[in-house]
Amino acid sequence: MGGFGAVLKEWRRIRRMSQLDLALSAGVSARHVSFLETGRSRASRDMVLRLGQELQMPLSARNQLLLAAGLAPAYGAVSLNAEARAPLQQAVDWVLQRHAPYPAIVIDAHWILQAMNPPAQALMMRAGLQQGDSLIDALSENETLRAALVNLEQIEALTLTRLRSELAHLGKDPVLERAIAQLKQRVIPLSPPEMGETPAVIPAHYRLDGVDLKLFSTLSQFTTAGDLAMSELRLELMFPADQDTQEQLQALFGDPG
Numbered sequence: 180m181g182g183f184g185a186v187l188k189e190w191r192r193i194r195r196m197s198q199l200d201l202a203l204s205a206g207v208s209a210r211h212v213s214f215l216e217t218g219r220s221r222a223s224r225d226m227v228l229r230l231g232q233e234l235q236m237p238l239s240a241r242n243q244l245l246l247a248a249g250l251a252p253a254y255g256a257v258s259l260n261a262e263a264r265a266p267l268q269q270a271v272d273w274v275l276q277r278h279a280p281y282p283a284i285v286i287d288a289h290w291i292l293q294a295m296n297p298p299a300q301a302l303m304m305r306a307g308l309q310q311g312d313s314l315i316d317a318l319s320e321n322e323t324l325r326a327a328l329v330n331l332e333q334i335e336a337l338t339l340t341r342l343r344s345e346l347a348h349l350g351k352d353p354v355l356e357r358a359i360a361q362l363k364q365r366v367i368p369l370s371p372p373e374m375g376e377t378p379a380v381i382p383a384h385y386r387l388d389g390v391d392l393k394l395f396s397t398l399s400q401f402t403t404a405g406d407l408a409m410s411e412l413r414l415e416l417m418f419p420a421d422q423d424t425q426e427q428l429q430a431l432f433g434d435p436g
Contacts, residue, residue, distance in 0.1 A: 183227075183247040184216040190234050190244070191216075193350040204233040222248050237288075237349055238410050254410075267401060267409050278416050280432030282394065288345070288411040289354045290314040298432040299417070305387050315342075315358045327387035334383050335366050382420035392427060393420040 191201055198216070202209040207226075214220035215230075222230070227248050231241035242252035275283050275296040282299035286292055292310050295303060303309065306324040308317055317324050318338060328334050339362040346355045380395040394417040401409050419425035 182218065183222060183244070183249075184218050186244055186247045187212075187230065188216045190236060190240070190350060194234050196234070201230070201233060205229050224248075224250050228253060235348070240350060264409065271412070271414060274414060274416070280428045281419065282417040282428075284415050284417075286314060286413050286415060288349065288352070288413075293412065298428065301431070302385070302387075302390075302392075305390070315354075319358075319361060323387075327385050329384040329386050330381075332367055333381055335362060337381060338362065339366050380420060390427065390431075392424045394418065394424065395420050 191198070196204070198212045199209045202212045205212075205226075206229075211220060215222050215226075224245070227245050227250060228241065231244050236244065238254040242254055245252055271285060271294070275285070275294060279296050279298050282302055283296045284292060284299045284303075285294040290313055292303070292308065292312050292314065295310065306317070306321060306327055308314075308321070308324070318335065319325075325331055339359065342355055342359050342362065346352055346359065349355065382393040382395040385392045385394070397416050397418070399414045399416075400412060419428060
C-alpha cells in the first residue's frame with residue numbers, strides 16, 4: 180500500500196474525478212486536494228472519511244485510506260457489538276426463511292456462499308455445492324453445475340457483466356479481476372435479439388436430477404451498515420420465471436407464506 184497521497188490519487192482516477200471534481204464534492208479547494216496528494220498537507224480523520232465517502236469507496240478501502248494517512252481504521256468486522264449487529268443478522272435470517280419455497284442465498288464480495296435457505300441448500304447440494312464454496316469457481320470448475328445450466332453461455336456472459344459492475348464499485352479487487360480475466364477467455368458476447376423486444380429477465384435454466392427450473396434473481400445488500408463484514412454481504416433472492424418452475428418449487432418445498 181502506498182502513501183496517503185498515492186492512494187487518494189489512485190482512487191480519484193478509478194472514479195474518473197479530477198482534483199476539482201473531488202474538491203467541489205468534498206467542499207474544499209482544489210489546491211487543498213492537490214496538497215493532500217503531494218503530501219504538502221496532512222489530512223485530518225474527518226477529511227479522510229469525507230473523501231472516502233465522496234469517492235464512494237467500499238468500507239474496506241476507506242480503512243486502507245485511513246491507514247495510509249497514519250490513522251486507525253474506522254470500520255471492522257467487530258466494529259459493531261453483538262447487540263448492535265443483531266438486527267442486521269435477524270433481517271437476513273428473516274428474509275431467508277420467508278422466501279421459501281423459493282431459493283435464497285447470502286454471498287460475500289467474492290461470491291463465497293455464506294448462508295442458504297432450505298430450498299437453496301437442496302438445489303446447491305444437487306450440484307455438490309455447500310456453504311463456504313465459491314460460486315465464481317463453481318461456474319468455471321464444477322462440471323455438474325455447468326452441465327446443469329441449459330443456457331450456460333448466457334449465464335457466463337451475464338456473470339461477466341455483473342462482475343465488471345461489482346469491480347467498478349470496489350475499484351480494484353484481485354479475486355474479481357482474476358475471475359473477469361478467466362471469463363473473458365470463453366464468453367461469447369450476448370447479441371441483441373433478432374426480432375421483438377429484449378426480455379425483462381434472462382433466467383438461469385437448471386436441469387438436474389429430474390428437476391427443470393427457470394429462475395431469475397434480485398440482489399440486495401446493506402449500504403449504510405458500519406459493520407465491514409455485513410456491508411460486504413449480498414442477499415440473492417431467486418424467483419420462478421414461469422408457472423412450471425413455480426409449481427415445482429411449491430411441490431418440493433411447500434406453498435409460500
